[in-house]
Amino acid sequence: MKKMDALWAYQQAEVAKATLENEIRTTPARLKLNKLHKLLKSQQTAIAKLSAEIGEYDQQLKKLTDQVEKLEDRLEMESGELTTIQQDEESTAEEMTELKGDVERLSREISQSVRETKALLAEIEKATDEYQKTIRSAGRAKKEYDALRAECEKERDSHADEIAAHDAKLEELAKKVDPVLMARYEKVKQHHAVPIACVVNAKCSGCNMSLPMVMLKKIATTDGIVECENCGRILYSGDE
Numbered sequence: 001m002k003k004m005d006a007l008w009a010y011q012q013a014e015v016a017k018a019t020l021e022n023e024i025r026t027t028p029a030r031l032k033l034n035k036l037h038k039l040l041k042s043q044q045t046a047i048a049k050l051s052a053e054i055g056e057y058d059q060q061l062k063k064l065t066d067q068v069e070k071l072e073d074r075l076e077m078e079s080g081e082l083t084t085i086q087q088d089e090e091s092t093a094e095e096m097t098e099l100k101g102d103v104e105r106l107s108r109e110i111s112q113s114v115r116e117t118k119a120l121l122a123e124i125e126k127a128t129d130e131y132q133k134t135i136r137s138a139g140r141a142k143k144e145y146d147a148l149r150a151e152c153e154k155e156r157d158s159h160a161d162e163i164a165a166h167d168a169k170l171e172e173l174a175k176k177v178d179p180v181l182m183a184r185y186e187k188v189k190q191h192h193a194v195p196i197a198c199v200v201n202a203k204c205s206g207c208n209m210s211l212p213m214v215m216l217k218k219i220a221t222t223d224g225i226v227e228c229e230n231c232g233r234i235l236y237s238g239d240e
Contacts, residue, residue: 006176017166033148043138050131057124075106197233207231
């Protein structure tokens with residue numbers, strides 16, 4: 001067996017294994033599993049975001065509640081002082097006007113804080129409801145995901161012997177490949193899933209570019225690596 005023939009046989013075995021693995025990865029169950037996996041990730045992200053939002057809302061609510069309590073304490077104090085001044089004949093109109101202004105301002109601030117508190121409570125209720133819905137949805141998706149994963153594992157297990165046979169064949173074929181050719185093959189594979197391209201009608205079957213006559217002669221007479229000047233694939237002149 002020529003060096004390039006051995007390398008070509010190795011690639012054919014790799015392609016056969018890759019084809020089988022692709023079939024396993026693209027079964028209806030596997031495709032649905034992948035879709036569910038993406039859904040679960042998005043739900044987990046949403047749950048984390050909602051949890052953070054609710055935490056922030058709770059902090060804001062505490063601040064507002066503390067603010068309302070302080071304002072109510074001040075209002076009670078200012079209202080008491082106003083009542084005292086109103087009963088004191090020596091109090092001036094200016095003092096009463098100033099205190100009335102303070103009481104009215106505090107009342108407005110309390111009303112505004114109460115409105116903000118109600119709006120915040122509505123946001124908390126909305127976020128909590130969404131959080132709980134997402135949690136329930138994620139729980140259902142997780143159960144379905146686990147069942148599908150078990151089904152996919154069974155599918156893969158059913159092909160275990162075939163995969164093992166492919167691995168054994170690849171291991172045996174690799175022993176027949178020149179190490180220098182194998183090293184180059186692996187390097188080209190970083191850019192092309194199938195590194196070797198056959199020469200068909202004087203063209204590289206990888207990129208379909210016409211090959212010059214001098215290169216065709218080199219491929220025919222050299223048992224080694226000749227790469228396509230256009231795509232960089234290793235060229236092979238043997239029969240598929």
